[in-house]
Amino acid sequence: MISTPKEELTDRLRKVQQIMIELQADACIITTSVNRFYLNDFIFDGYLYILPESDPLIFIKRPLGIEGQHVEYFRKPEQLPEMLSKYNLSLPRRLLLEADALSYSTAVRLQTALNMPELINASQKLREIRAVKSNFEIQQIRESAKIHAEVYSQIRSIYQPGMTDIEFQIELEYRMRKAGSLGIFRSFGENMDIYMGSILAGNNAQTPSPYDYALGGGGITPLLPLGANGTPLKEGTTLMVDMAGNYRPYMDDMTRTFAIGKVPKIAYQVHQVSIDIHDEIRETAKPGTPCADLYLLAERKIKENQLEPYFMGTVQQAKFIGHGVGLEINEPPVLTRRSKEILQPGMAIALEPKFVLPDIGAVGIENTYIVNENGLEKITLFEEALISL
Numbered sequence: 001m002i003s004t005p006k007e008e009l010t011d012r013l014r015k016v017q018q019i020m021i022e023l024q025a026d027a028c029i030i031t032t033s034v035n036r037f038y039l040n041d042f043i044f045d046g047y048l049y050i051l052p053e054s055d056p057l058i059f060i061k062r063p064l065g066i067e068g069q070h071v072e073y074f075r076k077p078e079q080l081p082e083m084l085s086k087y088n089l090s091l092p093r094r095l096l097l098e099a100d101a102l103s104y105s106t107a108v109r110l111q112t113a114l115n116m117p118e119l120i121n122a123s124q125k126l127r128e129i130r131a132v133k134s135n136f137e138i139q140q141i142r143e144s145a146k147i148h149a150e151v152y153s154q155i156r157s158i159y160q161p162g163m164t165d166i167e168f169q170i171e172l173e174y175r176m177r178k179a180g181s182l183g184i185f186r187s188f189g190e191n192m193d194i195y196m197g198s199i200l201a202g203n204n205a206q207t208p209s210p211y212d213y214a215l216g217g218g219g220i221t222p223l224l225p226l227g228a229n230g231t232p233l234k235e236g237t238t239l240m241v242d243m244a245g246n247y248r249p250y251m252d253d254m255t256r257t258f259a260i261g262k263v264p265k266i267a268y269q270v271h272q273v274s275i276d277i278h279d280e281i282r283e284t285a286k287p288g289t290p291c292a293d294l295y296l297l298a299e300r301k302i303k304e305n306q307l308e309p310y311f312m313g314t315v316q317q318a319k320f321i322g323h324g325v326g327l328e329i330n331e332p333p334v335l336t337r338r339s340k341e342i343l344q345p346g347m348a349i350a351l352e353p354k355f356v357l358p359d360i361g362a363v364g365i366e367n368t369y370i371v372n373e374n375g376l377e378k379i380t381l382f383e384e385a386l387i388s389l
């Protein structure tokens with residue numbers, strides 16, 4: 001088990017408390033699992049109640065057996081005033097909540113129980129704190145990326161002629177779990193359910209999806225319309241593998257594309273454009289670079305090669321080329337044309353300029369980079385060319 005150093009947890013708490021002071025908030029209630037883990041190093045059903053200048057309180061429903069000086073068990077939010085009075089604490093007048101992830105009924109119930117404090121949305125502020133990683137976090141992302149590459153090295157041995165994309169994905173997921181995959185793909189936002197990643201074969205890569213990922217795919221059921229859908233892996237088409245690098249609590253992200261037999265020359269040419277975009281961004285990006293500039297650089301390369309109709313989809317085209325990674329696969333910053341975010345040392349970003357070619361399939365790569373003082377360091381080290389199966 002990987003434990004977060006105590007001093008790191010203290011530093012994270014202080015960052016939240018600094019935000020509270022800046023926003024003149026009396027308290028912050030953490031309700032999401034990912035942020036409870038980030039701030040407390042374990043997940044529980046309940047609330048982490050943070051104060052601006054003292055130790056937080058932990059209000060727990062389950063599991064039983066958690067002990068500590070500031071741990072209190074409770075059954076419902078209406079008990080909060082009684083528990084706060086036990087610590088001689090007044091009810092908050094201004095309260096931070098993770099409103100982007102909290103249900104309306106839970107937010108109303110908390111506000112009512114605490115005598116109607118003013119609510120302030122803390123979701124984005126907390127995500128901004130998590131966007132810049134410590135050395136401890138970066139080391140976990142590095143370890144995940146190393147295992148990720150080792151698993152991808154088994155893909156050639158997995159492929160068998162006559163397979164469908166679903167059959168291929170099942171075999172790959174088996175090897176992922178054996179290598180230590182946590183078996184969950186954590187994402188931020190509504191309607192972001194997914195298996196352990198995405199496999200796109202042939203024309204299924206053109207199928208639009210309601211999910212906010214780079215590419216879609218029809219899926220095997222209308223209940224989960226994303227990714228592999230039973231498409232046969234046939235000669236002349238491509239197989240894009242974008243499976244989760246979740247081998248540690250902190251994730252990396254990596255996509256590689258494979259050619260089934262002999263594919264048209266254009267697939268190799270367009271795939272190389274994706275690699276060229278990566279290379280040029282690595283040459284220019286550094287701390288202080290606006291994320292919008294990276295998107296515009298990619299857009300320029302795409303226009304130079306007259307590939308606009310195929311970039312990030314055909315029927316439906318994603319409007320980003322990258323994103324942060326960490327405890328969730330889609331953390332800040334987001335690399336879009338309108339992004340206001342700026343690269344900072346310690347960020348971990350996944351860059352994924354991808355293309356979809358009708359009747360061939362998806363091409364392109366995705367790599368994870370660490371933003372260092374001198375630029376971008378690539379940590380997903382695996383063959384990038386269009387790989388033949």
